[in-house]
Each structure stands twice: as structure tokens, then as C-alpha cells.
Amino acid sequence: MYKTGIFIIVLVLISSCSTETNQKIKEKQEMKQTEKNPLLQKWNTPFGTPPFDRIKSEDYLPAFKTAIKKHKTEINKITANPEAPSFENTIVALEQSGADLKKVQHVFFAVEAANTDDILKQTSKEIQPELAAHADAIRMNKKLFERVDAVYRQRNQLNLDDEDKKLLEETYKMFVRAGVNLPPEKQKRLQNINKELASLSQQFNDNLLSETNDFELYITDPKDLGDMPKQAVDAAAEEAQRRGHQSGWSFTLQRPSIYPFLDYSPNRTLRKKIFDAYANRGNNNNSHDNKKIVEQMVQLRAEKAHLLGYENYAQYVLSDNMAEKPEKVYGFMNKIWPAALNMAKKDRNELAKAMKKDGINETFQASDWRYYVRKIRNEKYQFDESVTKPYFEVNAVRDGAFLLAHKLFGLNFKERKDIPTWHKDQQVFEVTDTTGKHIAVIYMDFFARPSKRGGAWMNELRMQSNVNGNFVTPIVTNNFNFPAPTKNMPSLLSFSQAQTVFHEFGHGLHGMLSNVKYASLSGTNVPRDFVEFPSQVMENWMSHPDMLKLYAKNYQTGEIIPKNLIDKMNKANSYNEGFRSVEYMAAAYLDMDWHTLNDTLARKTLDFEQKSMQKIGLIKEIIPRYRSTYYAHIFGGGYAAGYYSYLWSEVLDADTFAAFENSGNIFNPELAHKYKKMISSGGTKSGMELYKEFMGREPKIDALLQKKGFK
Ligand SMILES: [Zn+2]
Incomplete structure (x- = not known):
């Protein structure tokens, strides 16, 4: 999967204030907040990465509000321009508008997915409908569309290069697809639908997160664990402690927890119990029903x-x-x-x-x-996944993905400890090319925790662009839900988890290697049925013997994964x-x-x-x-x-x-x-x-x- 829902552009619903004095006081307060708000300041960090060490959860909502207001002003400037509509003063101006808002959005949606809390959840609930309304107001702005349409009609006489033409077409299409040509009452209805959909979707996710976190299968009989690998058993014991039990093991509906249970527990009744709970998330006729x-x-x-x-x-x-x-x-x-x-x-x-x-x-x-x-x-294959796990220690797999990017594209990766992160487990790398030129920054956040959504995904914290010679380098993130290392054991991945590392890294490369003019056409901003291609293709390398021998090394002995184990594994995996x-x-x-x-x-x-x-x-x-x-x-x-x-x-x-x-x-x-x-x-x-x-x-x-x- 790649990125969680991000609205591309967005308008503000200014709440009307009772008296002018109140309004003024409020504005002053807001101004002060804006000055202090780290999201809206210039980021004096390495490569302009987000200052996660200074951003607090409560900073997002006011930052959103201010950025939306600013974007609205920028849009008004485009529509009020007395000059005739041109590619530069309309299409490029629109493309570059809302820079602050995009900045806040990218960071917010990444953090909200990977390390949420009650304030972020509340902010999301509050801001999603507003962002949807703002985006709609732009896309249904008749005056703005008239200018876009005027440029679009002259497209063949403007001497545009292919990328400019594509930007123009996509911009034009965005308006038409949003209903700019609809009569006002239908436009209004469409706006309401979009708002409702955004908030329903948010509720859906909240319900799902609660349903996933609320369930616990607590067991005390070690027989029910069967031959479960030590790593999974230790994780379950730690989960039990975390949930306040003195002893025993707890299993949850997070995949790293439920899968080992279903794979190994010989207890059919309990297997059915946890499976049914998993299969009925959002279907329990309670307040979290979807x-x-x-x-x-x-x-x-x-x-x-x-x-x-x-x-x-x-x-x-x-x-x-x-x-x-x-x-x-x-x-x-x-x-x-x-x-x-x-x-x-x-x-x-x-x-x-x-x-x-x-x-x-x-x-x-x-x-x-x-x-x-x-x-x-x-x-059948005398193959047990626990035998290969020692060869897929999470950092070794990560280095394998990096090495592949080096062999194919000449990229080099260097860990940076001086770049702030949103969680202490996150790792950050600077990416350079063969000449040592800075290419991108990538954050890797590997381990499952209750504040993180399930699954694995990639986000762009900053899109690559290159308008008028101002090259903006991309910043991307990879997020996973792997079992964290325990006191006695590093994080060892299954074959499919190791595959997931290469997959998300493939999305990461799509973002990092981007070399285009416009942010809205850069990186993973491609049709949905193309976007999984650069990620999935990496999985082929991950399991190829010529690649495995370069990175799949036993974390204790350093021994390279034996050839017969690769054969067995590939056969067993195709089963x-x-x-x-x-x-x-x-x-x-x-x-x-x-x-x-x-x-x-x-x-x-x-x-x-x-x-x-x-x-x-x-x-x-x-x-x-x-x-x-x-x-x-x-x-x-x-x-x-x-x-x-x-x-x-x-x-x-x-x-x-x-x-x-x-x-x-x-x-x-x-x-x-x-x-x-x-x-x-x-x-x-x-x-x-x-x-x-x-x-x-x-x-x-x-x-x-x-x-x-x-x-
Ligand atoms: Zn994907």
C-alpha cells in the first residue's frame, strides 16, 4: 500500500465572530500562535526535514487553519489577476499555491497514521471535512476555472513542452471531474457528499482501530502455543504484561500477533475464536460497527x-x-x-x-x-519459516534493499542521527548518488505499536519538484508493523515481511528518484493501477538467489543463506x-x-x-x-x-x-x-x-x- 489519504489541495470556513473586538483579539492570538507554530516556520533542519522534536500534536490544527486561509488568499490573487490568463499566471501559479498547506498536510497525515494520539485523532476528525470543503471550493471555483479553461483552449498555440501540457490537462480534468460544470444546486450536493464521505471514512478507520485494539485472547496453558517460535511467544508474553497480567500470553488482532497463533496453536477452539474476532471487526453491532x-x-x-x-x-x-x-x-x-x-x-x-x-x-x-x-x-518441503527468519533480521533486510538500489541505480545510504524523528524507533537515512550529490531523505519506521495503523505503507513528506531551476529534493517514509525486538531477540522477519520491506522501499524509490518539474506530477502521483508496479517489482529481486546471497545473512553467525534453503524456501513459498x-x-x-x-x-x-x-x-x-x-x-x-x-x-x-x-x-x-x-x-x-x-x-x-x- 502506498500513502494514506491525502487531499491534494484545499478553503477555510471562517467562523463568524460576535464582535469586532473579539475578532481582533482572536486574530492577534492567532498571529502569535502562527509565529510560534513550528509547522509554519522555516525548517532549519538538515535538508529542511520536519522538526519533529519541536512539533506538538496541538500545533497541527492551528497550522491547518492558518495555511488554509493563506491558500485561499493565493487563489484569490490568481482569479483577481488583471492580466489575461496564461500558463504561468494561472496553471503554474495554481500548482504552486498552498505550499504551506501541503507542507502541513504531508506531515500531519504521515504522523497521524504512524504515531497517532487523541489530539491527532480529534484534529483529523475536525480538519478532514474542512479540507474536503476547501478542495471542493477551489475545484468548483467558476472564476478560476474560466482562466484554466481559457489556457486549455489555447493549449496547442502555447509552445508547451510535454510536461507542461500534461500539467495543463490534469489541472483541467481536475476541475471537470470535481463538477465545475454542474449547476449550482448540484455542485452544492456534490460538496456535501464529499464532506460526508471524508468524515465517514475517518469514522470507519477509527472504528477499525478500536475494534483491532480492544480484542485480546489471553491464554495461560503453554500447550495452546504449540511449537510457536520463541520470538512470537516472547512478544505475546510482553503483550500480556502490557495488558496487566502477571503471567501468560496475550494475542491480539494485529497481524504479527494473530498470524503466529493461527499458524501454530493446536487449539482449534481458540483458533476459531481469534479468527472470528478478526473476521468480524466492525461487525459486532456495537458503537464501532462499520x-x-x-x-x-x-x-x-x-x-x-x-x-x-x-x-x-x-x-x-x-x-x-x-x-x-x-x-x-x-x-x-x-x-x-x-x-x-x-x-x-x-x-x-x-x-x-x-x-x-x-x-x-x-x-x-x-x-x-x-x-x-x-x-x-x-x-512436504521440510521447510519451517522459523529456519529462515535468522537470515532476515530487519536491519539486514533493510541493507539488502539499499544495496539493490545501489546496484541498480547507484544510490548510497547513510544513517543520520541528527535528523529529528516522530518516534524513537524511527531510522533516518540520507540518500546520495554516485557523485555524492544529495538525492533524498528516507525515514524507516519498522515496528508495530498501538499508535500505528495496521499494514505497511509509504508516505511522501515532501514531493520532488523543479520549477524555474529551484530543485526541491524529496523526503519519503516507509512504515511497517513488524514485531519489535525483545530483550533477548532482534526483530527477525518472515519471508513475506522481508518482501514487504522491499515493496515499500520500491514506493520509496519511486518518490526518491523523481526528476520532474511539477510536484503534482512527481513521484507516486501516478494512476492507481500503475503505482504498485515500482513497489511490487522489487519483491522479485528480494527472493532471487543472486540477490539473497548478498544480504540474507544469519544474524548470529553471519553465514549466507544456504542455496538448498533458498530452493526449499522458494518452493515452499509458492505453495x-x-x-x-x-x-x-x-x-x-x-x-x-x-x-x-x-x-x-x-x-x-x-x-x-x-x-x-x-x-x-x-x-x-x-x-x-x-x-x-x-x-x-x-x-x-x-x-x-x-x-x-x-x-x-x-x-x-x-x-x-x-x-x-x-x-x-x-x-x-x-x-x-x-x-x-x-x-x-x-x-x-x-x-x-x-x-x-x-x-x-x-x-x-x-x-x-x-x-x-x-x-
Ligand atoms: Zn504498495
Whole structure:
């Protein structure tokens, strides 16, 4: 996943004050606050990184308010300009407006996701609708649009270069997609819908965080731990202490906690208990229930699409993506689904048999899946993930990712202890090129904690840009939820966690290598179904023997991961591919189904989901990777009608890596150079154009089918 919801631009709703004197006093206070507010001052830190050591949670709200006001003034200046609209005085001026606001937004949304507290949560609740309203007010500003439209109409006579043209087109499209051409009453409705959606999405996330944090499975019988690796057992013991128990082990719904339990605990009843709790987050008919929110959001999105002239929300979203329309998404998924489902069914039968062999004559259930996958994997491949973990110590994996960036793109990384962080566990690195020139700063925040959202993602704290020779270098972050080191043990990652490091780092590179003029076209500002490509492609390197031998070293002995272990691991990891594809694709279908509704009728979340899953023939032993009530990608973030894009990107990444492999050198400098050129172009060209320039042809699906064993 990359970045959590960031609103691009934004207006202020100035609350009216009772008397003029009060107003003046308030303004003075605000001015003082502004002067003191570290978010709004010039950052005299290395590379202008955010002064996290001075920023307090209560600084964000006033900073937002001031920055929004300032942005509004800047917009007014553009519309009041007596000169005829030009590319410079309108399009570039708009692009560069709201610099303070963007600065505050980037930092706020990164911290709010990775290290939240009650003040930040409250600030988010308060500011999200305001930001949405502000963005809408700009995009629905008729006067502003008239100027943009005037420039757009002369676009072929202006001698613009490709990037200028792209900026102009995207700016024009932004207004049209926001409904600037709608009659006033419909515009008003659209504004209200956007505001409501922003606040519902926030509630969805808050509910989900509470539902995830509230649950605890507390056990005292060591038999229930089975052969669980020491690291997971220690973490559970520490969790129990943290929750006030004298002894015993606590398991939670955070993935690093629930997964080891499902993998190892021989206690079926407890496995089912924690699995059901996980699968029913947001579905407990309490104050944190998300069903109603899902229903409302889907209705509002359909209504929004109708207002803008689309039949459904997916059409609206996809018209701006590489896939272009829903039929294309369903079509490409339908090509992969039957083979994936078939493989999953075969695996299920094998797993059920294994359970019978254990002497359990009951029905095989979804909560049994992981346990028997691990068991069979051990038996069949004599492979246990705990054997590889010592080779994936978190810092070694990080260095592996850095080394890959060095081999492919000539980047160097140096840890900086003098750059302030938002949490003591965060690491910061300066990135330079072969000549020693400063390229970027990257923050890595590896460990799970209650203040952090689940999953892994990348944020940009500052976008790269280069307007009028003023080169602004990018600042990016990578965030994960790995188990923190314990007193006796460093943080050792599973194969898939190590893969996640390379994945998020791939997003990081997309941001760091950016070399364009305009921030809004830079780095990861690309269509959603292109954005996962530069991240997923890195996973191919991560598990390739030629790469593994460079970084996967035993943390105690320094021994390089043995060749036979790599072979075993790769074989074992390709086991259960049916499940992985099915669980993912079921969620992707669910997302598409929710967002291809052509009407705004009320629906019951659970009924709808059940029917949607019946339609594709999902087997009951697998649930979608995300069920509706905890589907944060689409209801708490920006992936609505876009979850398919991971698989879409996988087509691109498999195709790309196959080219490196077929060249006989996975670090092929010529290909690496072309690849770098592609991702450093950000969103200055369409995904398909960029891809064709890189590969000399359109992407092919074959490499992916091969890789997954579906062909
Ligand atoms: Zn991603």
C-alpha cells in the first residue's frame, strides 16, 4: 500500500465572530500562535526535514487553519489577476499555491497514521471535512476555472513542452471531474457528499482501530502455543504484561500477533475464536460497527458518479486509470480467477485430509487453513519459516534493499542521527548518488505499536519538484508493523515481511528518484493501477538467489543463506499460491461489485457481500482478504474501485523482471537505466506510454501466469 489519504489541495470556513473586538483579539492570538507554530516556520533542519522534536500534536490544527486561509488568499490573487490568463499566471501559479498547506498536510497525515494520539485523532476528525470543503471550493471555483479553461483552449498555440501540457490537462480534468460544470444546486450536493464521505471514512478507520485494539485472547496453558517460535511467544508474553497480567500470553488482532497463533496453536477452539474476532471487526453491532458506514458510503459514491455523468463509481474512478473501464478490470481478473480457485480447492482438499490424519473428524474451517498450510509445508518441503527468519533480521533486510538500489541505480545510504524523528524507533537515512550529490531523505519506521495503523505503507513528506531551476529534493517514509525486538531477540522477519520491506522501499524509490518539474506530477502521483508496479517489482529481486546471497545473512553467525534453503524456501513459498490469489481476488471482486452499482438503493452490507462472493464461487474455507467492515483500502483510504490494481501491477512487474532475468543479469545496467528513466518520470506521461517506452511494447500477462504456477 502506498500513502494514506491525502487531499491534494484545499478553503477555510471562517467562523463568524460576535464582535469586532473579539475578532481582533482572536486574530492577534492567532498571529502569535502562527509565529510560534513550528509547522509554519522555516525548517532549519538538515535538508529542511520536519522538526519533529519541536512539533506538538496541538500545533497541527492551528497550522491547518492558518495555511488554509493563506491558500485561499493565493487563489484569490490568481482569479483577481488583471492580466489575461496564461500558463504561468494561472496553471503554474495554481500548482504552486498552498505550499504551506501541503507542507502541513504531508506531515500531519504521515504522523497521524504512524504515531497517532487523541489530539491527532480529534484534529483529523475536525480538519478532514474542512479540507474536503476547501478542495471542493477551489475545484468548483467558476472564476478560476474560466482562466484554466481559457489556457486549455489555447493549449496547442502555447509552445508547451510535454510536461507542461500534461500539467495543463490534469489541472483541467481536475476541475471537470470535481463538477465545475454542474449547476449550482448540484455542485452544492456534490460538496456535501464529499464532506460526508471524508468524515465517514475517518469514522470507519477509527472504528477499525478500536475494534483491532480492544480484542485480546489471553491464554495461560503453554500447550495452546504449540511449537510457536520463541520470538512470537516472547512478544505475546510482553503483550500480556502490557495488558496487566502477571503471567501468560496475550494475542491480539494485529497481524504479527494473530498470524503466529493461527499458524501454530493446536487449539482449534481458540483458533476459531481469534479468527472470528478478526473476521468480524466492525461487525459486532456495537458503537464501532462499520456496516452502516459502508452502506452509506457506497450510496453516496454512486450518487456522486451520477452527478458527474457516470453510470457508477467504478466508471468514474477507472476513466482516470490505466485500465480505463470496469469491463476491462473484470475481464482481466476473469482470466486468472478460475485457475486460482481451482488450485485453492485442490489445496483445501489436501489440508482437510491432513486434519483428518490428525484424528480430527470435524469439518475443515477457514480458521484451520493457516495451521495446516504450515504443517504441510513443513512435511512436504521440510521447510519451517522459523529456519529462515535468522537470515532476515530487519536491519539486514533493510541493507539488502539499499544495496539493490545501489546496484541498480547507484544510490548510497547513510544513517543520520541528527535528523529529528516522530518516534524513537524511527531510522533516518540520507540518500546520495554516485557523485555524492544529495538525492533524498528516507525515514524507516519498522515496528508495530498501538499508535500505528495496521499494514505497511509509504508516505511522501515532501514531493520532488523543479520549477524555474529551484530543485526541491524529496523526503519519503516507509512504515511497517513488524514485531519489535525483545530483550533477548532482534526483530527477525518472515519471508513475506522481508518482501514487504522491499515493496515499500520500491514506493520509496519511486518518490526518491523523481526528476520532474511539477510536484503534482512527481513521484507516486501516478494512476492507481500503475503505482504498485515500482513497489511490487522489487519483491522479485528480494527472493532471487543472486540477490539473497548478498544480504540474507544469519544474524548470529553471519553465514549466507544456504542455496538448498533458498530452493526449499522458494518452493515452499509458492505453495498456497491458490489461497493467496483467491483471498486477494475475492476482495478485489468485492470492491468492484460495491462500486459498479448503478443505483443508490439501500443495501445490507452482509447480504451484499455474501451474494458477491457466491457469484464468483468463493469456497467457504476462504474469506476475502478484507471483508467490507474492515476493508480500509476502499472505505478508509483511496483504493475504492482500485484494489484490483495490485494484480494489474503484478502483470507489469512480472513482465519487467522476466526481462531482467532473460537478459542473464538481474542487475542488467542497461535495463536498470531505462527502468530508472521510467519511474523518475512520475506522472508526466500515462502509465501505458511510460511502459511502452521502457519495454518497447505493451505488457504481457504470460510471465505472471507462469510465476503463479497457473500456466
Ligand atoms: Zn504498495
